[in-house]
Amino acid sequence: MTAPVFLAEPGGLAALAAGDLYLLDGTEGRHAGVVQRRAPGERVDVVDTAGVRLVGEVEHVGPEGVHLRVRHVVVEAPPAPRLVLVQALAKGDRDELAIEAATEVGADGVVPWQAERSVVVWRGDRAAKSRARWLGTVRTAAKQARRAHVPEVELALDSPALARRVGDVVAAGGVALVLHEEATVPLGGAALPAAGAGTDVLVVVGPEGGISEREVAALVGAGAVTVRLGPHVLRTSTAGPVALGLLAQRLGRWG
Numbered sequence: 001m002t003a004p005v006f007l008a009e010p011g012g013l014a015a016l017a018a019g020d021l022y023l024l025d026g027t028e029g030r031h032a033g034v035v036q037r038r039a040p041g042e043r044v045d046v047v048d049t050a051g052v053r054l055v056g057e058v059e060h061v062g063p064e065g066v067h068l069r070v071r072h073v074v075v076e077a078p079p080a081p082r083l084v085l086v087q088a089l090a091k092g093d094r095d096e097l098a099i100e101a102a103t104e105v106g107a108d109g110v111v112p113w114q115a116e117r118s119v120v121v122w123r124g125d126r127a128a129k130s131r132a133r134w135l136g137t138v139r140t141a142a143k144q145a146r147r148a149h150v151p152e153v154e155l156a157l158d159s160p161a162l163a164r165r166v167g168d169v170v171a172a173g174g175v176a177l178v179l180h181e182e183a184t185v186p187l188g189g190a191a192l193p194a195a196g197a198g199t200d201v202l203v204v205v206g207p208e209g210g211i212s213e214r215e216v217a218a219l220v221g222a223g224a225v226t227v228r229l230g231p232h233v234l235r236t237s238t239a240g241p242v243a244l245g246l247l248a249q250r251l252g253r254w255g
Contacts, residue, residue, distance in 0.1 A: 005142075010050040011050070016070050033062075051149050084107065084108060084109035086202055087102075087240055112153070113156070115159060116214070175190070
C-alpha cells in the first residue's frame with residue numbers, strides 16, 4: 001500500500017535533505033498523529049502542493065506533531081501540457097463532485113465557469129465561500145490520490161471571459177475542447193499538443209441545462225473545438241473526469 005500524503009506550504013520542503021528531521025505540525029500533524037495514529041517506523045510522505053515530495057519515516061509522535069526523519073526528497077516535474085477542467089457551476093454538489101474526481105484523475109487546473117444556464121450564481125461573499133470550498137475539495141482529493149501537485153483553482157469566469165481565455169490558450173499553441181452531445185468529432189480524434197508542450201488543454205463542461213448555442217458559437221469563434229465524449233450523455237459531474245482520463249491516456253500519463 002502506498003504511503004499516506006500530508007500537505008505542507010509551497011516552498012516549505014525545498015531546503016530539506018536526507019537525514020534531516022522534519023516536524024509535521026498543525027492540522028496535518030494532528031491528522032497524522034491523532035486521527036490516523038501513525039507510529040514510529042511507518043513511512044509518511046509530505047508534499048508542498050507544488051511538486052516537492054518528502055519521503056519520511058516516523059521517529060516520534062508528540063503533542064507538537066509528528067517528527068519525521070527525511071529519507072529523501074523528490075522534485076516531481078509538472079505534467080505538460082496541462083489538463084485544465086473548465087467546470088460550469090451546477091446545483092447541489094455536482095460541480096464539486098466533478099472537480100474532486102478530476103483532481104484524482106490528474107487535472108492540473110480547475111476553472112469555475114458561470115455559464116448562461118448555470119442555476120447556481122457566484123456573487124459577492126458567496127463567490128469567495130464557494131471558491132474556498134473548491135480549494136478544500138481539490139486539496140483533499142490530491143491527498144487521496146497521493147499527488148505532489150495540487151491543481152490551481154482559478155477565479156470564476158463568465159462566458160465572455162471564458163471565450164477570451166480560449167483565444168489566449170489557442171494562440172499559445174494549446175487547445176480547447178468543448179464537450180457537446182451534438183459534436184461529430186470524437187474526443188479520441190481531437191488534435192492535442194505534443195507531450196511535453198508547455199501549454200494547456202482546456203476541457204469545457206457545461207451545466208445541467210447544457211451549453212447555449214450562443215456560448216458554443218463564441219467559444220468556437222475563439223478557437224475551441226466541439227467534441228463528442230461517447231455514445232451516452234453524461235452528467236455534468238461525470239463528463240469532465242471521464243474526458244480527462246481519456247486525455248491523460250492519450251498524452252501518455254498512464255503509460
